[in-house]
Amino acid sequence: MLLKNGNIIITPSGIPYDSLKEEDLVICDQNGNVVSGKQKPSSELKMHITIYKNRHDIRAVIHTHSLYASVASSTLKEVPIITEDAAMVLGNKIKVTNYKSPGTQDLANEVSRCLKDTNATIIANHGQVGIGQTMEEALFASIMCEKTSKIYILNQI
Ligand SMILES: [Zn+2]
Known part of the structure; x- marks a missing residue:
């Protein structure tokens, strides 16, 4: 925060x-x-700092390795938004970053690039990040990212 x-x-x-x-x-x-x-x-301090430097409108960052976002992170290039609640905070899709090594400035820059115009992104082969003006908003963005990933993946079965 x-x-x-x-x-x-x-x-x-x-x-x-x-x-x-x-x-x-x-x-x-x-x-x-x-x-x-x-x-x-x-170990992802650089990622948090870089997001704050590039998004002056937010004050909270939540990074998780939640299961369905992690599944999406290993197989998909983006996840389409499916439900209305997710669309309100994430727009029409969730981007998946290009792969970068954990803890690096390269990862920090890539995640920050994908968060330019949305409040959550999936980190390739890693997890996800949700952001917001408050911890509650960042948590909601992360939950919507996880929920969207779960619905999309379960719809493929
Ligand atoms: Zn991580």
Whole structure:
């Protein structure tokens, strides 16, 4: 989440979400330097920073490896929007990025390119990202990305 002073709160690397505590969160500046926190920031810190730098209208980024978006990420170039609720936040399709290695600036740039005009994208052979003005909006975009991927994949069976 982007703070008013330009710093970023991000989850740590290597701690399972179900055991995550508030004190495990890490605050970084926009150059990736840790400002406070005892843990190492997420290995996708560059991706989060680059999205915030390119989308000044959003303040929250959620990156997941949710199952159906991950399936879509390994086989598809895009996923068409199927339901009205997803269309309201994601437009008419979800793009799948070109493959880039995890944790790299190349991945950060590619994800950011695909988020130029929408609030979610699927990361090739990896997972997905949802963004919004609030954590709730970013979560909703991620849920709509997962739901759309699931419906599309189940419709193929
Ligand atoms: Zn990831």
